[in-house]
Amino acid sequence: xxxxxxxxxxxxxxxxxxxxxxxxxxxxxxxxxxxxxxxxxxxxxxxxxxxxxxxxxxxxxxxxxxxxxxxxxxxxxxxxxxxxxxxxxxxxxxxxxxxxxxxxxxxxxxxxxxxxxxxxxxxxxxxxxxxxxxxxxxxxxxxxxxxxxxxxxxxxxxxxxxxxxxxxxxxxxxxxxxxxxxxxxxxxxxxxxxxxxxxxxxxxxxxxxxxxxxxxxxxxxxxxxxxxxxxxxxxxxxxxxxxxx
Amino acid sequence: xxxxxxxxxxxxxxxxxxxxxxxxxxxxxxxxxxxxxxxxxxxxxxxxxxxxxxxxxxxxxxxxxxxxxxxxxxxxxxxxxxxxxxxxxxxxxxxxxxxxxxxxxxxxxxxxxxxxxxxxxxxxxxxxxxxxxxxxxxxxxxxxxxxxxxxxxxxxxxxxxxxxxxxxxxxxxxxxxxxxxxxxxxxxxxxxxxxxxxxxxxxxxxxxxxxxxxxxxxxxxxxxxxxxxxxxxxxxxxxxxxxxx
Numbered sequence: 001x002x003x004x005x006x007x008x009x010x011x012x013x014x015x016x017x018x019x020x021x022x023x024x025x026x027x028x029x030x031x032x033x034x035x036x037x038x039x040x041x042x043x044x045x046x047x048x049x050x051x052x053x054x055x056x057x058x059x060x061x062x063x064x065x066x067x068x069x070x071x072x073x074x075x076x077x078x079x080x081x082x083x084x085x086x087x088x089x090x091x092x093x094x095x096x097x098x099x100x101x102x103x104x105x106x107x108x109x110x111x112x113x114x115x116x117x118x119x120x121x122x123x124x125x126x127x128x129x130x131x132x133x134x135x136x137x138x139x140x141x142x143x144x145x146x147x148x149x150x151x152x153x154x155x156x157x158x159x160x161x162x163x164x165x166x167x168x169x170x171x172x173x174x175x176x177x178x179x180x181x182x183x184x185x186x187x188x189x190x191x192x193x194x195x196x197x198x199x200x201x202x203x204x205x206x207x208x209x210x211x212x213x214x215x216x217x218x219x220x221x222x223x224x225x226x227x228x229x230x231x232x233x234x235x236x237x238x239x240x241x242x243x244x245x
Numbered sequence: 246x247x248x249x250x251x252x253x254x255x256x257x258x259x260x261x262x263x264x265x266x267x268x269x270x271x272x273x274x275x276x277x278x279x280x281x282x283x284x285x286x287x288x289x290x291x292x293x294x295x296x297x298x299x300x301x302x303x304x305x306x307x308x309x310x311x312x313x314x315x316x317x318x319x320x321x322x323x324x325x326x327x328x329x330x331x332x333x334x335x336x337x338x339x340x341x342x343x344x345x346x347x348x349x350x351x352x353x354x355x356x357x358x359x360x361x362x363x364x365x366x367x368x369x370x371x372x373x374x375x376x377x378x379x380x381x382x383x384x385x386x387x388x389x390x391x392x393x394x395x396x397x398x399x400x401x402x403x404x405x406x407x408x409x410x411x412x413x414x415x416x417x418x419x420x421x422x423x424x425x426x427x428x429x430x431x432x433x434x435x436x437x438x439x440x441x442x443x444x445x446x447x448x449x450x451x452x453x454x455x456x457x458x459x460x461x462x463x464x465x466x467x468x469x470x471x472x473x474x475x476x477x478x479x480x481x482x483x484x485x486x487x488x489x490x
Contacts, residue, residue, distance in 0.1 A: 124373050125366040159446070162422045166447055169414040177407045201404070202411055205454065 014052050016042040021059040022108040030056075030116045057122055060109050062098050064126040068133060070094065075137040084141045084210065085167070085203050088134050089196070092175045095130065096195050099179060103187030110183040127172055134168035135161075142210075163209045174202050259297050261287040266304040267353040275301075275361045302367050305354050307343050309371040313378060315339065320382040329386045329455065330412070330448050333379050334441070337420045340375065341440050344424060348432030355428040372417055379413035380406075387455075408454045419447050 020041035024033040035056055039049045053059045071091045078087040099106040113119045139145070142160055178198050182191040265286035269278040280301055284294045298304045316336045323332040344351040358364045384390075387409065389402055423443050427436040 121366055121370040125369055128369050158426065159443075162419060162443060162447070165418050165422055166415045169418040170411045173410050173414040174407060177410055181403065198404075198407060202407070206450070209450065 010052075013042070013044060013048065017044070017049060017052060017059055018105065021056070022105065022112060025060065025112045025116075026108060030112065030119065057119060060112060060119070061122065061126070064129070067095060067098060068129055071130065072133050075133065080141075084138055085207060088137065088168075088171055089199050089203065091130075091134065092171050092199060093192055093195060096175060096179055096191055099182075100191050107183055107187045110180075127176065130175075131165075131168045131172045134171055135165045138164035138167060138210075163206075167203070167206050167209065170202055170206060171199065174198050255297075258287070258289060258293065262289070262294060262297060262304055263350065266301070267350065267357060270305065270357045270361075271353060275357065275364065302364060305357060305364070306367065306371070309374070312340060312343060313374055316375060317378050320378065323382075325386075329383055330452060333382065333413070333416055334444050334448065336375075336379065337416050337444060338437055338440060341420060341424055341436055344428075345436050352428055352432045355425075372421065375420075376410075376413045376417045379416055380410045383409035383412060383455075408451075412448070412451050412454065415447055415451060416444065419443050 021038045035049050036046055039046045074091055075087055113123055178195045266283045280294050281291055284291045319336055358368055423440045
Protein backbone atom coordinates (compact mmCIF):
# COMPACT_ATOMS: atom_id res chain seq x y z
CA UNK A 1 0.00 0.00 0.00
CA UNK A 2 2.79 2.37 0.90
CA UNK A 3 4.38 1.73 -2.53
CA UNK A 4 1.12 2.48 -4.32
CA UNK A 5 0.64 5.69 -2.38
CA UNK A 6 4.10 6.79 -3.33
CA UNK A 7 3.41 6.11 -7.02
CA UNK A 8 0.16 8.09 -6.81
CA UNK A 9 1.96 11.10 -5.35
CA UNK A 10 4.62 10.89 -8.05
CA UNK A 11 1.89 10.86 -10.70
CA UNK A 12 0.15 13.87 -9.15
CA UNK A 13 3.40 15.84 -9.10
CA UNK A 14 4.07 14.86 -12.68
CA UNK A 15 0.59 15.98 -13.70
CA UNK A 16 0.92 19.32 -11.86
CA UNK A 17 4.23 19.96 -13.62
CA UNK A 18 2.69 19.18 -17.00
CA UNK A 19 -0.29 21.44 -16.32
CA UNK A 20 1.97 24.28 -15.16
CA UNK A 21 4.28 23.87 -18.16
CA UNK A 22 1.39 23.93 -20.64
CA UNK A 23 -0.19 27.03 -19.11
CA UNK A 24 3.14 28.88 -19.08
CA UNK A 25 4.05 27.84 -22.65
CA UNK A 26 0.66 29.06 -23.87
CA UNK A 27 0.76 32.30 -21.89
CA UNK A 28 4.32 33.44 -22.51
CA UNK A 29 5.85 31.11 -25.13
CA UNK A 30 7.95 27.96 -25.00
CA UNK A 31 11.40 29.55 -25.36
CA UNK A 32 10.54 32.24 -22.84
CA UNK A 33 9.60 29.76 -20.11
CA UNK A 34 12.26 28.40 -17.73
CA UNK A 35 12.27 25.19 -15.73
CA UNK A 36 12.41 27.33 -12.58
CA UNK A 37 9.17 29.05 -13.53
CA UNK A 38 7.46 25.72 -14.19
CA UNK A 39 8.63 24.28 -10.86
CA UNK A 40 7.51 27.39 -9.01
CA UNK A 41 4.07 27.37 -10.64
CA UNK A 42 3.67 23.70 -9.69
CA UNK A 43 4.83 24.41 -6.15
CA UNK A 44 7.83 22.09 -6.22
CA UNK A 45 11.62 22.47 -6.24
CA UNK A 46 13.66 22.68 -9.43
CA UNK A 47 15.32 19.33 -8.70
CA UNK A 48 11.88 17.71 -8.44
CA UNK A 49 11.26 18.75 -12.03
CA UNK A 50 14.40 16.94 -13.13
CA UNK A 51 13.38 13.85 -11.20
CA UNK A 52 10.42 13.58 -13.60
CA UNK A 53 11.74 15.02 -16.86
CA UNK A 54 15.07 15.18 -18.61
CA UNK A 55 14.38 18.41 -20.50
CA UNK A 56 11.71 21.10 -20.78
CA UNK A 57 10.29 19.46 -23.92
CA UNK A 58 9.48 16.23 -22.08
CA UNK A 59 7.24 17.98 -19.55
CA UNK A 60 4.26 18.35 -21.85
CA UNK A 61 4.25 15.03 -23.63
CA UNK A 62 2.45 11.91 -22.53
CA UNK A 63 4.87 9.24 -21.43
CA UNK A 64 5.50 7.85 -24.93
CA UNK A 65 8.17 5.43 -23.70
CA UNK A 66 5.83 3.80 -21.21
CA UNK A 67 3.02 3.77 -23.77
CA UNK A 68 5.27 2.15 -26.34
CA UNK A 69 6.20 -0.56 -23.83
CA UNK A 70 2.50 -1.21 -23.17
CA UNK A 71 1.80 -1.37 -26.91
CA UNK A 72 4.60 -3.83 -27.52
CA UNK A 73 3.46 -5.95 -24.55
CA UNK A 74 -0.10 -5.92 -25.89
CA UNK A 75 1.03 -7.05 -29.34
CA UNK A 76 3.42 -9.67 -27.95
CA UNK A 77 0.68 -11.19 -25.85
CA UNK A 78 -2.00 -11.15 -28.56
CA UNK A 79 -3.41 -14.60 -29.16
CA UNK A 80 -2.42 -16.12 -32.51
CA UNK A 81 -6.17 -16.50 -33.07
CA UNK A 82 -6.61 -12.73 -33.19
CA UNK A 83 -6.18 -11.42 -36.74
CA UNK A 84 -3.07 -9.22 -36.91
CA UNK A 85 -4.96 -6.12 -38.04
CA UNK A 86 -7.33 -6.48 -35.10
CA UNK A 87 -4.39 -6.53 -32.70
CA UNK A 88 -2.87 -3.46 -34.37
CA UNK A 89 -6.24 -1.64 -34.30
CA UNK A 90 -6.54 -2.35 -30.57
CA UNK A 91 -3.05 -0.97 -30.04
CA UNK A 92 -3.91 2.25 -31.91
CA UNK A 93 -7.05 2.61 -29.79
CA UNK A 94 -4.93 2.24 -26.66
CA UNK A 95 -2.84 5.20 -27.81
CA UNK A 96 -5.82 7.44 -28.58
CA UNK A 97 -7.37 6.51 -25.22
CA UNK A 98 -4.50 8.22 -23.44
CA UNK A 99 -5.41 11.48 -25.22
CA UNK A 100 -9.13 11.00 -24.64
CA UNK A 101 -8.57 10.44 -20.92
CA UNK A 102 -7.69 14.14 -20.48
CA UNK A 103 -9.12 16.25 -23.33
CA UNK A 104 -8.20 19.60 -21.75
CA UNK A 105 -4.50 18.74 -21.46
CA UNK A 106 -4.49 17.15 -24.91
CA UNK A 107 -5.98 20.25 -26.56
CA UNK A 108 -3.55 22.59 -24.78
CA UNK A 109 -0.61 20.39 -25.77
CA UNK A 110 -1.80 20.47 -29.38
CA UNK A 111 -1.90 24.27 -29.30
CA UNK A 112 1.64 24.48 -27.95
CA UNK A 113 2.99 21.82 -30.29
CA UNK A 114 1.56 23.58 -33.33
CA UNK A 115 3.53 26.72 -32.49
CA UNK A 116 6.93 25.22 -31.66
CA UNK A 117 8.70 23.27 -34.46
CA UNK A 118 11.05 21.41 -32.09
CA UNK A 119 8.08 20.06 -30.16
CA UNK A 120 6.40 18.99 -33.39
CA UNK A 121 9.54 17.07 -34.38
CA UNK A 122 9.54 15.41 -30.97
CA UNK A 123 5.93 14.29 -31.50
CA UNK A 124 6.62 13.05 -35.04
CA UNK A 125 9.57 10.99 -33.81
CA UNK A 126 7.40 9.41 -31.10
CA UNK A 127 4.81 8.56 -33.72
CA UNK A 128 7.43 6.86 -35.89
CA UNK A 129 8.35 4.56 -33.00
CA UNK A 130 4.76 3.29 -32.81
CA UNK A 131 4.89 2.74 -36.55
CA UNK A 132 8.03 0.63 -36.24
CA UNK A 133 6.44 -1.46 -33.46
CA UNK A 134 3.38 -2.16 -35.62
CA UNK A 135 5.50 -3.18 -38.62
CA UNK A 136 7.70 -5.42 -36.43
CA UNK A 137 4.57 -7.16 -35.12
CA UNK A 138 3.17 -7.75 -38.63
CA UNK A 139 6.56 -9.11 -39.75
CA UNK A 140 6.71 -11.38 -36.72
CA UNK A 141 3.20 -12.70 -37.40
CA UNK A 142 4.24 -13.42 -40.97
CA UNK A 143 7.29 -15.40 -39.89
CA UNK A 144 9.72 -12.64 -40.84
CA UNK A 145 12.03 -12.31 -37.85
CA UNK A 146 14.49 -9.52 -37.26
CA UNK A 147 17.07 -8.54 -38.26
CA UNK A 148 16.22 -7.90 -41.85
CA UNK A 149 18.56 -9.80 -44.18
CA UNK A 150 20.32 -8.13 -47.04
CA UNK A 151 19.34 -10.96 -49.34
CA UNK A 152 15.71 -9.91 -49.04
CA UNK A 153 16.23 -6.76 -51.00
CA UNK A 154 14.43 -7.87 -54.11
CA UNK A 155 12.73 -11.00 -52.87
CA UNK A 156 9.20 -11.87 -51.86
CA UNK A 157 10.09 -11.41 -48.18
CA UNK A 158 11.25 -7.87 -48.86
CA UNK A 159 7.97 -7.11 -50.59
CA UNK A 160 5.98 -8.47 -47.66
CA UNK A 161 8.03 -6.39 -45.23
CA UNK A 162 7.33 -3.31 -47.34
CA UNK A 163 3.60 -4.00 -47.28
CA UNK A 164 3.69 -4.38 -43.51
CA UNK A 165 5.52 -1.08 -43.21
CA UNK A 166 2.92 0.61 -45.39
CA UNK A 167 0.08 -0.86 -43.32
CA UNK A 168 1.81 0.36 -40.14
CA UNK A 169 2.18 3.82 -41.69
CA UNK A 170 -1.49 3.77 -42.67
CA UNK A 171 -2.53 2.96 -39.10
CA UNK A 172 -0.41 5.74 -37.62
CA UNK A 173 -1.52 8.23 -40.29
CA UNK A 174 -5.17 7.38 -39.61
CA UNK A 175 -4.63 7.69 -35.87
CA UNK A 176 -3.02 11.11 -36.31
CA UNK A 177 -5.69 12.32 -38.73
CA UNK A 178 -8.56 11.43 -36.42
CA UNK A 179 -6.77 12.68 -33.33
CA UNK A 180 -5.93 16.02 -35.00
CA UNK A 181 -9.54 16.55 -36.08
CA UNK A 182 -10.69 15.83 -32.53
CA UNK A 183 -8.13 18.21 -31.04
CA UNK A 184 -9.03 20.98 -33.49
CA UNK A 185 -12.64 20.48 -32.52
CA UNK A 186 -11.73 21.21 -28.89
CA UNK A 187 -11.59 17.60 -27.73
CA UNK A 188 -15.32 16.95 -27.89
CA UNK A 189 -16.96 13.83 -29.29
CA UNK A 190 -16.00 10.17 -29.17
CA UNK A 191 -12.51 10.06 -30.68
CA UNK A 192 -12.18 6.33 -29.97
CA UNK A 193 -15.31 5.54 -32.01
CA UNK A 194 -14.14 7.81 -34.84
CA UNK A 195 -10.75 6.13 -34.94
CA UNK A 196 -12.23 2.66 -34.84
CA UNK A 197 -14.49 3.49 -37.79
CA UNK A 198 -11.78 5.22 -39.80
CA UNK A 199 -9.33 2.36 -39.25
CA UNK A 200 -11.77 -0.27 -40.38
CA UNK A 201 -12.39 1.72 -43.56
CA UNK A 202 -8.70 2.13 -44.35
CA UNK A 203 -7.64 -1.37 -43.34
CA UNK A 204 -10.40 -3.05 -45.34
CA UNK A 205 -8.55 -1.80 -48.41
CA UNK A 206 -5.17 -3.09 -47.23
CA UNK A 207 -6.13 -6.42 -45.65
CA UNK A 208 -5.87 -8.40 -48.92
CA UNK A 209 -2.10 -7.73 -48.84
CA UNK A 210 -1.79 -9.96 -45.79
CA UNK A 211 -3.41 -12.97 -47.45
CA UNK A 212 -1.39 -12.81 -50.63
CA UNK A 213 1.49 -14.83 -49.36
CA UNK A 214 2.20 -17.74 -51.64
CA UNK A 215 5.87 -18.52 -51.01
CA UNK A 216 8.41 -20.34 -53.16
CA UNK A 217 8.52 -23.31 -50.73
CA UNK A 218 4.74 -23.74 -50.59
CA UNK A 219 3.28 -26.80 -52.26
CA UNK A 220 0.55 -29.34 -51.65
CA UNK A 221 2.63 -31.35 -49.19
CA UNK A 222 2.29 -28.42 -46.81
CA UNK A 223 -1.47 -28.82 -46.47
CA UNK A 224 -2.64 -29.58 -42.95
CA UNK A 225 -5.98 -31.29 -42.36
CA UNK A 226 -7.53 -30.95 -38.92
CA UNK A 227 -10.54 -33.06 -38.05
CA UNK A 228 -12.33 -32.06 -34.88
CA UNK A 229 -15.76 -32.20 -33.23
CA UNK A 230 -18.08 -29.33 -33.82
CA UNK A 231 -18.21 -28.34 -30.14
CA UNK A 232 -14.46 -28.20 -29.61
CA UNK A 233 -13.37 -24.81 -28.26
CA UNK A 234 -11.24 -22.69 -30.55
CA UNK A 235 -8.21 -22.64 -28.25
CA UNK A 236 -8.15 -26.47 -28.30
CA UNK A 237 -8.19 -26.53 -32.11
CA UNK A 238 -5.39 -23.97 -32.12
CA UNK A 239 -3.36 -26.22 -29.80
CA UNK A 240 -3.86 -29.19 -32.12
CA UNK A 241 -2.81 -27.21 -35.18
CA UNK A 242 0.24 -25.91 -33.34
CA UNK A 243 1.17 -29.46 -32.29
CA UNK A 244 0.75 -30.81 -35.82
CA UNK A 245 3.16 -28.31 -37.43
CA UNK B 246 28.85 33.99 -65.54
CA UNK B 247 30.42 35.53 -62.48
CA UNK B 248 27.30 34.72 -60.50
CA UNK B 249 27.32 31.09 -61.61
CA UNK B 250 30.98 30.69 -60.69
CA UNK B 251 30.25 32.05 -57.26
CA UNK B 252 27.45 29.55 -56.76
CA UNK B 253 29.74 26.69 -57.88
CA UNK B 254 32.37 27.69 -55.32
CA UNK B 255 29.73 27.90 -52.58
CA UNK B 256 28.58 24.39 -53.51
CA UNK B 257 32.12 23.04 -53.42
CA UNK B 258 32.72 24.52 -49.99
CA UNK B 259 29.45 23.09 -48.79
CA UNK B 260 30.37 19.67 -50.12
CA UNK B 261 33.82 19.77 -48.50
CA UNK B 262 32.27 20.68 -45.17
CA UNK B 263 29.79 17.80 -45.45
CA UNK B 264 32.55 15.32 -46.37
CA UNK B 265 34.73 16.50 -43.49
CA UNK B 266 31.83 16.35 -41.03
CA UNK B 267 30.88 12.81 -42.08
CA UNK B 268 34.43 11.50 -41.80
CA UNK B 269 34.91 13.07 -38.38
CA UNK B 270 31.53 11.86 -37.06
CA UNK B 271 32.36 8.31 -38.20
CA UNK B 272 35.92 8.38 -36.87
CA UNK B 273 35.39 9.98 -33.46
CA UNK B 274 31.65 10.25 -32.84
CA UNK B 275 29.06 12.98 -33.40
CA UNK B 276 29.05 14.48 -29.90
CA UNK B 277 32.84 14.45 -29.77
CA UNK B 278 33.23 16.48 -32.97
CA UNK B 279 33.28 20.30 -32.84
CA UNK B 280 32.44 22.79 -35.57
CA UNK B 281 36.04 24.05 -35.33
CA UNK B 282 37.36 20.58 -36.16
CA UNK B 283 35.04 20.29 -39.16
CA UNK B 284 36.03 23.72 -40.48
CA UNK B 285 39.72 22.93 -40.01
CA UNK B 286 39.43 19.59 -41.81
CA UNK B 287 37.64 21.30 -44.71
CA UNK B 288 40.29 24.06 -44.79
CA UNK B 289 37.89 26.94 -44.10
CA UNK B 290 37.21 29.34 -41.24
CA UNK B 291 34.68 28.65 -38.50
CA UNK B 292 32.48 31.52 -39.70
CA UNK B 293 32.39 29.96 -43.19
CA UNK B 294 30.80 26.89 -41.62
CA UNK B 295 28.04 29.02 -40.16
CA UNK B 296 27.46 30.72 -43.50
CA UNK B 297 26.37 27.31 -44.82
CA UNK B 298 24.81 25.62 -41.80
CA UNK B 299 22.91 26.71 -38.75
CA UNK B 300 24.02 23.83 -36.53
CA UNK B 301 26.31 20.81 -36.63
CA UNK B 302 23.40 18.49 -37.45
CA UNK B 303 22.64 20.35 -40.69
CA UNK B 304 26.12 19.74 -42.11
CA UNK B 305 25.53 16.13 -43.07
CA UNK B 306 22.04 16.28 -44.49
CA UNK B 307 21.13 16.94 -48.07
CA UNK B 308 19.47 20.30 -48.48
CA UNK B 309 15.96 19.10 -47.59
CA UNK B 310 14.51 22.62 -47.71
CA UNK B 311 15.68 23.20 -51.28
CA UNK B 312 14.58 19.69 -52.28
CA UNK B 313 11.15 20.27 -50.77
CA UNK B 314 10.78 23.51 -52.74
CA UNK B 315 11.70 21.65 -55.95
CA UNK B 316 9.19 18.90 -55.14
CA UNK B 317 6.41 21.39 -54.50
CA UNK B 318 7.29 23.28 -57.70
CA UNK B 319 7.23 20.01 -59.65
CA UNK B 320 3.83 19.07 -58.27
CA UNK B 321 2.41 22.57 -58.76
CA UNK B 322 3.49 22.59 -62.39
CA UNK B 323 2.28 19.06 -63.18
CA UNK B 324 -0.16 19.07 -66.07
CA UNK B 325 -3.74 18.27 -65.05
CA UNK B 326 -3.51 15.51 -67.66
CA UNK B 327 -0.89 13.67 -65.62
CA UNK B 328 -2.55 11.23 -63.19
CA UNK B 329 -1.91 12.41 -59.61
CA UNK B 330 -0.11 9.21 -58.58
CA UNK B 331 2.25 9.56 -61.54
CA UNK B 332 3.16 13.07 -60.44
CA UNK B 333 3.75 11.89 -56.86
CA UNK B 334 5.83 8.94 -58.08
CA UNK B 335 8.01 11.31 -60.13
CA UNK B 336 8.47 13.49 -57.07
CA UNK B 337 9.59 10.50 -54.97
CA UNK B 338 12.05 9.54 -57.71
CA UNK B 339 13.46 13.08 -57.64
CA UNK B 340 14.18 12.65 -53.93
CA UNK B 341 15.89 9.27 -54.32
CA UNK B 342 17.94 10.67 -57.21
CA UNK B 343 19.66 13.06 -54.83
CA UNK B 344 20.87 10.09 -52.77
CA UNK B 345 21.83 8.08 -55.86
CA UNK B 346 23.88 11.01 -57.21
CA UNK B 347 26.49 10.47 -54.48
CA UNK B 348 26.33 6.90 -53.09
CA UNK B 349 29.47 7.24 -50.97
CA UNK B 350 28.19 10.27 -49.06
CA UNK B 351 24.73 8.72 -48.74
CA UNK B 352 26.08 5.49 -47.23
CA UNK B 353 28.30 7.36 -44.76
CA UNK B 354 25.41 9.58 -43.74
CA UNK B 355 23.27 6.50 -43.15
CA UNK B 356 25.97 5.01 -40.90
CA UNK B 357 26.19 8.19 -38.84
CA UNK B 358 22.41 8.67 -38.67
CA UNK B 359 21.89 5.12 -37.43
CA UNK B 360 24.13 5.77 -34.44
CA UNK B 361 22.83 9.19 -33.32
CA UNK B 362 19.16 9.40 -32.25
CA UNK B 363 18.94 13.19 -32.67
CA UNK B 364 20.07 12.88 -36.30
CA UNK B 365 17.52 10.15 -36.90
CA UNK B 366 14.78 12.43 -35.55
CA UNK B 367 15.98 15.18 -37.87
CA UNK B 368 15.72 12.81 -40.86
CA UNK B 369 12.27 11.57 -39.83
CA UNK B 370 11.03 15.15 -39.52
CA UNK B 371 12.31 15.96 -43.02
CA UNK B 372 10.55 12.88 -44.35
CA UNK B 373 7.28 13.99 -42.79
CA UNK B 374 7.48 17.30 -44.66
CA UNK B 375 7.60 15.47 -48.01
CA UNK B 376 4.61 13.44 -46.86
CA UNK B 377 2.65 16.59 -46.11
CA UNK B 378 3.51 18.04 -49.53
CA UNK B 379 2.26 14.88 -51.29
CA UNK B 380 -0.99 14.86 -49.33
CA UNK B 381 -1.55 18.57 -50.02
CA UNK B 382 -1.09 17.93 -53.74
CA UNK B 383 -3.57 15.03 -53.75
CA UNK B 384 -6.08 17.17 -51.85
CA UNK B 385 -5.59 20.03 -54.29
CA UNK B 386 -6.13 17.72 -57.27
CA UNK B 387 -9.32 16.49 -55.67
CA UNK B 388 -10.66 20.01 -55.19
CA UNK B 389 -10.02 20.00 -51.45
CA UNK B 390 -8.31 23.31 -50.76
CA UNK B 391 -6.56 24.26 -47.58
CA UNK B 392 -7.16 25.01 -44.81
CA UNK B 393 -9.06 21.99 -43.67
CA UNK B 394 -12.49 22.90 -42.35
CA UNK B 395 -13.75 21.69 -39.04
CA UNK B 396 -17.03 20.68 -40.61
CA UNK B 397 -15.26 17.97 -42.56
CA UNK B 398 -14.56 15.92 -39.52
CA UNK B 399 -16.99 13.16 -40.27
CA UNK B 400 -17.92 13.96 -43.83
CA UNK B 401 -16.95 12.52 -47.19
CA UNK B 402 -14.33 15.24 -47.69
CA UNK B 403 -12.65 14.25 -44.44
CA UNK B 404 -12.54 10.64 -45.58
CA UNK B 405 -10.97 11.62 -48.91
CA UNK B 406 -8.39 13.73 -47.10
CA UNK B 407 -7.55 10.76 -44.89
CA UNK B 408 -7.07 8.52 -47.91
CA UNK B 409 -4.76 11.06 -49.50
CA UNK B 410 -2.73 11.23 -46.30
CA UNK B 411 -2.47 7.44 -46.23
CA UNK B 412 -1.35 7.35 -49.88
CA UNK B 413 1.26 10.03 -49.13
CA UNK B 414 2.45 8.00 -46.14
CA UNK B 415 2.63 4.89 -48.34
CA UNK B 416 4.79 6.71 -50.89
CA UNK B 417 7.20 8.02 -48.25
CA UNK B 418 7.32 4.63 -46.48
CA UNK B 419 8.09 2.88 -49.77
CA UNK B 420 10.76 5.46 -50.59
CA UNK B 421 12.39 4.97 -47.20
CA UNK B 422 12.20 1.18 -47.39
CA UNK B 423 13.87 0.98 -50.80
CA UNK B 424 16.43 3.65 -49.93
CA UNK B 425 17.35 1.88 -46.67
CA UNK B 426 17.84 -1.45 -48.44
CA UNK B 427 20.08 0.26 -51.00
CA UNK B 428 22.12 2.02 -48.30
CA UNK B 429 22.52 -1.20 -46.30
CA UNK B 430 23.74 -2.85 -49.47
CA UNK B 431 26.50 -0.24 -49.73
CA UNK B 432 24.80 1.98 -52.32
CA UNK B 433 25.15 -0.42 -55.22
CA UNK B 434 22.44 -1.21 -57.77
CA UNK B 435 19.80 0.92 -59.41
CA UNK B 436 17.84 2.41 -56.51
CA UNK B 437 15.71 4.50 -58.86
CA UNK B 438 14.52 1.39 -60.75
CA UNK B 439 13.84 -0.44 -57.48
CA UNK B 440 11.81 2.47 -56.15
CA UNK B 441 9.86 2.84 -59.37
CA UNK B 442 8.93 -0.85 -59.31
CA UNK B 443 8.09 -0.91 -55.60
CA UNK B 444 5.92 2.22 -55.89
CA UNK B 445 3.93 0.86 -58.79
CA UNK B 446 3.26 -2.32 -56.78
CA UNK B 447 2.11 -0.44 -53.69
CA UNK B 448 0.14 2.26 -55.50
CA UNK B 449 -1.71 -0.23 -57.70
CA UNK B 450 -3.42 -1.34 -54.49
CA UNK B 451 -4.31 2.20 -53.42
CA UNK B 452 -5.26 3.81 -56.72
CA UNK B 453 -8.93 2.70 -56.54
CA UNK B 454 -9.31 5.06 -53.57
CA UNK B 455 -8.84 8.04 -55.86
CA UNK B 456 -11.64 7.03 -58.20
CA UNK B 457 -14.17 6.32 -55.52
CA UNK B 458 -15.38 9.83 -55.16
CA UNK B 459 -19.13 9.97 -55.43
CA UNK B 460 -20.08 13.11 -53.55
CA UNK B 461 -23.37 14.13 -51.98
CA UNK B 462 -23.95 16.76 -54.69
CA UNK B 463 -23.23 14.43 -57.58
CA UNK B 464 -26.07 13.43 -59.84
CA UNK B 465 -26.73 12.89 -63.52
CA UNK B 466 -26.98 16.61 -64.25
CA UNK B 467 -23.28 16.81 -63.54
CA UNK B 468 -22.35 14.64 -66.49
CA UNK B 469 -20.24 16.40 -69.09
CA UNK B 470 -20.23 15.18 -72.69
CA UNK B 471 -17.32 16.25 -74.88
CA UNK B 472 -17.49 15.57 -78.57
CA UNK B 473 -14.25 16.06 -80.44
CA UNK B 474 -12.40 14.90 -83.54
CA UNK B 475 -10.20 11.86 -83.28
CA UNK B 476 -7.03 13.79 -84.15
CA UNK B 477 -7.50 16.58 -81.60
CA UNK B 478 -4.49 16.91 -79.32
CA UNK B 479 -5.03 16.04 -75.69
CA UNK B 480 -4.24 19.54 -74.42
CA UNK B 481 -6.97 20.96 -76.62
CA UNK B 482 -9.54 18.51 -75.27
CA UNK B 483 -8.42 19.41 -71.75
CA UNK B 484 -8.97 23.08 -72.54
CA UNK B 485 -12.48 22.38 -73.79
CA UNK B 486 -13.36 20.37 -70.73
CA UNK B 487 -11.99 23.08 -68.48
CA UNK B 488 -14.04 25.72 -70.33
CA UNK B 489 -17.22 23.67 -70.12
CA UNK B 490 -17.13 23.27 -66.33
